[in-house]
Amino acid sequence: MLSNTEKELIVQIWDKMIPVAEDIGSEALLRMFTTFPKTKTYFSHLDISPNSDHLRCHGKKIVQALADGARNISTLATTLAPLSRFHAYLLRIHPTNFKLLNHCILVTLACHMGDNFTPVAHAAIDKFLSAFSAVLAEKFR
Amino acid sequence: MVEWTDFERATIQDVFSKINYDVVGPQALARCLIVYPWTQRYFGNFGNLYNAAAIMGNPMVAAHGKTVLGGLDRAVKNMDDIKGTYAELSVLHSEKLHVDPDNFRLLADCLTIVVAAQMGAGFTPAVQAAFQKFIAVAVSALGRQYH
Numbered sequence: 001m002l003s004n005t006e007k008e009l010i011v012q013i014w015d016k017m018i019p020v021a022e023d024i025g026s027e028a029l030l031r032m033f034t035t036f037p038k039t040k041t042y043f044s045h046l047d048i049s050p051n052s053d054h055l056r057c058h059g060k061k062i063v064q065a066l067a068d069g070a071r072n073i074s075t076l077a078t079t080l081a082p083l084s085r086f087h088a089y090l091l092r093i094h095p096t097n098f099k100l101l102n103h104c105i106l107v108t109l110a111c112h113m114g115d116n117f118t119p120v121a122h123a124a125i126d127k128f129l130s131a132f133s134a135v136l137a138e139k140f141r
Numbered sequence: 142m143v144e145w146t147d148f149e150r151a152t153i154q155d156v157f158s159k160i161n162y163d164v165v166g167p168q169a170l171a172r173c174l175i176v177y178p179w180t181q182r183y184f185g186n187f188g189n190l191y192n193a194a195a196i197m198g199n200p201m202v203a204a205h206g207k208t209v210l211g212g213l214d215r216a217v218k219n220m221d222d223i224k225g226t227y228a229e230l231s232v233l234h235s236e237k238l239h240v241d242p243d244n245f246r247l248l249a250d251c252l253t254i255v256v257a258a259q260m261g262a263g264f265t266p267a268v269q270a271a272f273q274k275f276i277a278v279a280v281s282a283l284g285r286q287y288h
Contacts, residue, residue, distance in 0.1 A: 030266050034269065035270040050266075110255075111261050111262065114261060117258055119171060119172045120193050123193075
């Protein structure tokens with residue numbers, strides 16, 4: 001359940017991430033691969049070494065999708081329908097992995113925003129990422 | 142027994158020597174109560190927890206945050222027997238405090254984020270991995286004596 005203040009906060013934060021989408025996205029992914037090595041099993045087809053083109057490109061896609069979701073929070077299910085189908089029928093990622101990436105996104109934001117990543121901002125983004133993941137996992141079964 | 146690489150040992154000692162327990166403890170606990178409000182169920186006698194500002198300014202939350210970090214410090218100083226070090230604490234949390242051990246993970250996540258915010262770029266992916274491994278061991282040890 002997101003309040004209007006939280007929705008605005010979420011848009012503000014993600015808008016700031018768009019210009020640095022590659023940096024933020026690739027960092028979050030790298031954190032996830034380093035801390036939770038089993039997540040690498042989904043990327044055997046890519047070069048996910050630090051700073052690789054694949055990592056930066058993939059990171060950018062993720063951040064852009066999140067920014068898109070942030071601007072359309074009230075219609076997440078419709079906005080994310082194609083991504084939702086993709087994750088369910090093609091990628092078939094074990095649902096626990098969404099939490100791992102979400103956590104690493106929060107850590108990345110904390111590292112970059114320092115004190116500006118207030119508890120209220122943290123709560124809002126955590127709720128947003130949970131809602132986003134729930135939509136992505138919706139069609140799994 | 143948990144196997145620690147030299148890098149992991151050095152990283153844990155380094156990170157915990159750099160953070161101010163009196164700041165990080167309170168911040169981590171406050172964050173946990175704010176981001177995961179159901180954790181407030183264990184703090185019924187802490188007074189005003191009605192909103193984020195109240196939680197962040199609550200002296201009992203701050204004091205308890207320091208206690209938690211003090212407990213974690215014992216694991217930092219006994220990395221080769223965290224299980225043994227935490228045996229009594231585990232019994233306390235299960236028999237007396239009745240805390241659902243899944244909540245330890247939430248506090249651990251909040252602590253990771255507070256440390257990340259403090260260390261900024263210094264909290265590299267490799268440092269994060271070592272830190273999270275350590276915290277996971279501590280969380281697991283705390284949950285061991287539940288039955």
